[in-house]
Amino acid sequence: MIWHRDSNRREMPWKGEKDPYRIWLSEIILQQTRVEQGWGYYERFLKKFPDVRKLARASDQAVLKCWEGLGYYTRCRNLIHTARHLAFDRQGVFPNTYEEILQLKGVGPYTAAAIASFAFDLPHAVVDGNVFRVLARYHGIRTPIDKPEGKKQFTALAQRSLDLSQPGNYNQALMDFGATVCKPQAPACTMCPLRSTCVAYRDKTIETLPVKSPAKSKRIRWFYYLLPTWNGKIPVRQRTGRDVWTGLWEPPLLESAKPLSFKMLRQKMDQVFPAHWPATQKGFEWLTHKQVLSHQTIHGCFVECRLGRRPDWSTDFQWVNHRQLSRLPFPKMILDHWKHSPSNR
DNA sequence: TATGCGTGGTA
DNA sequence: TTACCAAGCAT
Numbered sequence: 001m002i003w004h005r006d007s008n009r010r011e012m013p014w015k016g017e018k019d020p021y022r023i024w025l026s027e028i029i030l031q032q033t034r035v036e037q038g039w040g041y042y043e044r045f046l047k048k049f050p051d052v053r054k055l056a057r058a059s060d061q062a063v064l065k066c067w068e069g070l071g072y073y074t075r076c077r078n079l080i081h082t083a084r085h086l087a088f089d090r091q092g093v094f095p096n097t098y099e100e101i102l103q104l105k106g107v108g109p110y111t112a113a114a115i116a117s118f119a120f121d122l123p124h125a126v127v128d129g130n131v132f133r134v135l136a137r138y139h140g141i142r143t144p145i146d147k148p149e150g151k152k153q154f155t156a157l158a159q160r161s162l163d164l165s166q167p168g169n170y171n172q173a174l175m176d177f178g179a180t181v182c183k184p185q186a187p188a189c190t191m192c193p194l195r196s197t198c199v200a201y202r203d204k205t206i207e208t209l210p211v212k213s214p215a216k217s218k219r220i221r222w223f224y225y226l227l228p229t230w231n232g233k234i235p236v237r238q239r240t241g242r243d244v245w246t247g248l249w250e251p252p253l254l255e256s257a258k259p260l261s262f263k264m265l266r267q268k269m270d271q272v273f274p275a276h277w278p279a280t281q282k283g284f285e286w287l288t289h290k291q292v293l294s295h296q297t298i299h300g301c302f303v304e305c306r307l308g309r310r311p312d313w314s315t316d317f318q319w320v321n322h323r324q325l326s327r328l329p330f331p332k333m334i335l336d337h338w339k340h341s342p343s344n345r
Numbered sequence: 346t347a348t349g350c351g352t353g354g355t356a
Numbered sequence: 357t358t359a360c361c362a363a364g365c366a367t
Contacts, residue, residue: 030363037353037362071351074366108365128363148346175363184361185356215360216348242367244350293351294361332352 001163004173010035010180013042015172020094020119021052021086024104027111028079032072035179041070052094055080056087064247064329073247078106098124109155117167125158126171127151130178135161136210137182140199145210219296222259225334226252226273227304228311235317236328244293249328252317259299262286275311287341291333300333302341 009015012035014026025045029038045066049055055063060080067076082104086092095101096119102112113124125131132145135157143150163170181188187206189195200206227234236249254260254268262281269277278284285304290297310319320328 027363032351032362032364034353034362069352071353072364074350075364078365106365110364114363126363129361130363171363179363212360242349246350291352292358295349295351 001166001170001173004169004176009172010176013039018119020096020115022046023115023119024082024094024107024111025079027114028075028106029070031075031111033070038070041067052083052092053087055083060247061328065327068248068329069332069335073245075106077247081105082107094119096120098122114171117171121168123162123164123167125155125162125167126175127155127158128175130175130182131158132210133184134174134178134182137187137200137206138194138198140203140205140209142209142211144213146212150211216295218292220257220299221296222256222299222301224254224256224260224265224268224301224303225250225337226254226269227302228252228275228277228307229304230307230310230319233319233321234325235311235313235319236325237314237316237318244296244298245331247329248331250330250334252313265303273311273313275307276309277307278305285341287337289333289337291331298333300337302337304341 014022017023017026026038026042029041029045045055048066049058049063058080060077063080064073064076067073067079070076085104086094095104098112098116101107101115102109104112107115110126110128113126116122116124117126132150132154135141135154136143136145139157141153141157143153145151145154181192189198189201189206192198192201195201200209234251236251238249239245239247252273254265254272260268266277269275283305285302287302287304289300289302291300318324
């Protein structure tokens, strides 16, 4: 705590904030996200949606567009849901107990403890990646942190360690400490005020803690996006289901587990998206991108051409011009394609 | 309860 | 290039 007081705090736009709306917003943005990455998003959200009623009244589309590029889009859909719940069912009043906060969609044990302690000075310890790491090293605990037993053990330990006289401050300090001193790689043990009593430092096991189960290998997918322009417009539809990028928009898509030859692709195009496609490969522009996600690798092949007639596909598709397109949220890979594609104006 | 969900930085 | 990780959560 003295370490934290003495100029080791990381300044951030939401630090010291007492407005539960702002704290909630910042914590949702920061889930599994680096502070530097979330910073700009937080400021843009606050500018566009200064209070929970503004956010609740906005269209799904406008909010998702604001979230575009940040990833884990379920967070954004839950943010919208909870904003409307707060504004319309609770007259804009944020719940002020840990249990009630935990009930909010998109709010789990970490976020509930963060809001409870920062906004309401309630004695709940946060347990995030930083806290897992600091506690595992300091106490030399080898229980895997990504299993129920580990979560239980570390949560109990964090709660016991909490400074009840200043829970918010303590939570901030522990996370800052983990982010700047007790780092995942190359921790600054020589600068660490706790090294004389740190079990992992004594046992030289810093690099092996915390214990995590090994990552699974990534699934590989091939996405063939069809980009026909007709009358200056292209067809797009919103992704549904429980797959990646749900809620974002995309052009007609043919998916394959393996790369397709042009001949195979052309066959599928005629089956799934019948149209007056060009007869040969020369009628198409063909560009590929690769995006590595945390759990899968997606190869995006963008196949562009001009059509003389508008095809009669599912009504899910909207044919939109550039201006309409710019208001819709898209996955980064598609945005990158349009940014770099020579045919895009 | 094991698994899936994005993107970007770093070694 | 690849692996790891980041203020986690829902299902």
